[in-house]
Amino acid sequence: MRQGFDNDKYIELQAANIRKRIAQFGGKLYLEFGGKLFDDHHASRVLPGFEPDAKFRMLQSLVDDVEIVIAVNANHIEKAKVRGDLGITYDEDVLRLIDIFRSYGFLVGSVVLTQYAGQPAADAYRQRLGQLGVTCRLHYPIAGYPHDIERIVSDEGYGRNDYIETSRPLVVVTAPGPGSGKLATCLSQLYHEYKRGVQAGYAKYETFPIWNLPLGHPVNIAYEAATADLDDANIIDPFHLEAYGETTVNYNRDVEAFPVLKAMMETIMGKSPYASPTDMGVNMAGYAIIDDEACREASRMEIVRRYFTACVNFKRTGEGEDQIERLRSIMTKAGVDENLxxxxxxxxxxxxxxxxxxxxxxxxxxxxxxxxxxxxxxxxxxxxxxxxxxxxxxxxxxxxxxxxxxxxxxxxxxxxxxxxxxxxxxxxxxxxxxxxxxxxxxxxxxxxxxxxxxxxxxxxxxxxxxxxxxxxxxxxxxxxxxxxxxxxxxxxx
Known part of the structure; x- marks a missing residue:
């Protein structure tokens, strides 16, 4: 197929920028991985030439410096939440991910159960991990999260969480799916590191939306289609515009959460290293696009695919009619219809x-x-x-x-x-x-x-x-x- 993305260039740029972030924070970085670390088929469809395992291969170039922590929400274990693309539960997917990471030589330090409140299924899973020789740590719900910063950044908040011992300069925090508590895990670790006198930083690895593509670019619109069930929307980052006079694209949840996140980092670190949510991201995907029209064409097709997937799901389950309407609106925004x-x-x-x-x-x-x-x-x-x-x-x-x-x-x-x-x-x-x-x-x-x-x-x-x-x-x-x-x-x- 027509290629629009230089995968090797992307891996090289991304690895270099992660190394730069590690150095910025004195040699220790907690990197939250948004989206799929492995098998990122959405990216490969909208950026033809992007390999589904590109992020994984990028990490391989840093393998000796990387330690992986996998976060999974205890409530998701209790409810037996299933990963839609694989048809397996989140707890099983954690084991699958550990096997994959280890087979490529990565150190998997710990699994952290977030939002732990004594759920029976989570307790059984903890025991199972112990029998398999996997270190398991617990993070608890925090009253007033995320707005009661004084409580959150205290011994009653992050201080109650288990400290995850890590030994490598780059700690990658990933998860089987959204809502697993990756960000909270990173910030909790920052709190514990600073209490111990260890300098550390936080950054986010998020491929979409691509910050240096226009708001209405089909690649970014396709991200809205992919997250139609979450009601996400791409918006201009107002904090970045105010700080630098530069127009960049982010998505609504990160922009809405940024003031609280910035205040937390100021409380933990004394000063926030970031002036905007765009600053937090490590995303060089836009610089690896070599054929913009090929990516536009592929993204338009992906938007229509998402529409038909939602329609079929509604036919099968009777749920998701609002998602179909949202995808119709997104198709109109992208200038396409079901006959593309x-x-x-x-x-x-x-x-x-x-x-x-x-x-x-x-x-x-x-x-x-x-x-x-x-x-x-x-x-x-x-x-x-x-x-x-x-x-x-x-x-x-x-x-x-x-x-x-x-x-x-x-x-x-x-x-x-x-x-x-x-x-x-x-x-x-x-x-x-x-x-x-x-x-x-x-x-x-x-x-x-x-x-x-x-x-x-x-x-x-x-x-x-x-x-x-x-x-x-x-x-x-x-x-x-x-x-x-x-x-x-x-x-x-």
């Missing part, structure tokens, strides 16, 4: 012509390929096969999967797994194609086309199965669905 991708019209036209669910995909060169539901392949499987043949230069009329590879899978599904639908899901189709490729060089050539589909946009005329959607996402294909089901049932798997 030519794949939507192609899929709906194909469904009308064939009388069954259909899909379409836009290939890197702009060509639109369609797929329809058949006797043995569903719409997602048929589309995948058609686009693979297209990128491999294979005649669309040629069957590249042998019947003796498809039929055993169909029989297994219907005769042994009690499925009423013999059609192959897209993952099963790839297995059949792989079996065929062992004896057919054309099938092998078709499989080799999978990597060329990364970053492409697919649209389906109905909500596809979770199995098909998961496979497409693993292939790096962006998926949108019309918010309707294939069948008029009340229960849908």
């Amino acid at each position: 991708s030519p794949a939507r019209k192609a899929a709906l036209d194909k469904e009308q012509a064939t009388g069954g669910p259909a899909g379409a995909m836009v290939l890197p060169g702009g060509r639109v390929v369609t797929g329809k539901t058949g006797e043995l392949l569903g719409a997602a499987s048929a589309l995948l096969m058609n686009v693979l043949k297209a990128v491999a230069g294979v005649d669309d009329a040629l069957s590249v999967i042998h019947d003796d590879a498809i039929e055993p899978i169909c029989r297994l599904k219907t005769e042994h797994l009690n499925s009423v639908n013999p059609r192959l899901h897209s993952d099963e189709t790839l297995i059949a194609l792989s079996i065929t490729s062992a004896s057919d060089p054309v099938a092998e050539r078709v499989i080799d086309g999978l990597e060329q589909l990364r970053g492409c946009d697919a649209f389906f005329s109905v909500i596809i199965s979770a199995t098909d959607e998961a496979l497409y996402r693993r292939l790096g294909i962006n998926v949108c669905c019309e918010p309707k089901y294939e069948q008029a049932s009340l229960y849908h798997k």
Whole structure:
């Protein structure tokens, strides 16, 4: 796909600026990581060329100086809060993150349970962490937070929290999701460090909104679309404008919280090192954009994807109608509508012509390929096969999967797994194609086309199965669905 972002330049600039911040504070920095530290697919979609693990790779260049602390809200553990993109609970995701960090040589110092108030599930989790050899610390709710600064910055506030012992100059505070208490963890540590006579500082690693792009830039508008459920809004940072006469972009919650945060840092450190919320951020993403129009185009597509995702979620759960309305407003602001991708019209036209669910995909060169539901392949499987043949230069009329590879899978599904639908899901189709490729060089050539589909946009005329959607996402294909089901049932798997 067309590249708009220089990933290597970003990593180099970001690492250099973090080192500069560490030096600014005398050799100790607590760095709050906003968004996803690992698997940042939103950034990779709106900044084509940004690798999903770019932030992780940047930290690898500092690995000997880095210690990681993972914050998780005890209330989220009690409520078994689930990470939407992975489908696992926050407490399980903490363990997943620890494994990933350690596998790359990072020191994971501690897990901190924030907002701890004796929740039974949190106590069970503490015990589990102890059995796994993971250090766990507790941070407690503070009465009057965040406005009663005198209480917060005292022995009754941050002073009650467990002190997290750290040994490295850069302490990265991350979490499985929002609302985990990363900022409070950083400030609590600052309080304890200064009580111990240790100089330390705080900064925030936040990719979006990009402070040195215009307020109405599609990349920044796409961030509003991504956080439509939180009702976030990008605004001009008034503190930065007043202090420096420079217009920068931040988001409302950081701007609203800044006076309180500044007062806390003044109480802890004697003087706030920052005159604005923009000052707090370490974000060089804007300087790594090499093709502005490519990023604008990608961001507009992301805004529309967020709209369809919200519509499908509303169809599935009956919740989030206000989010849909907000996304409609955001689309208007960005100057786009639901027909931005030519794949939507192609899929709906194909469904009308064939009388069954259909899909379409836009290939890197702009060509639109369609797929329809058949006797043995569903719409997602048929589309995948058609686009693979297209990128491999294979005649669309040629069957590249042998019947003796498809039929055993169909029989297994219907005769042994009690499925009423013999059609192959897209993952099963790839297995059949792989079996065929062992004896057919054309099938092998078709499989080799999978990597060329990364970053492409697919649209389906109905909500596809979770199995098909998961496979497409693993292939790096962006998926949108019309918010309707294939069948008029009340229960849908």
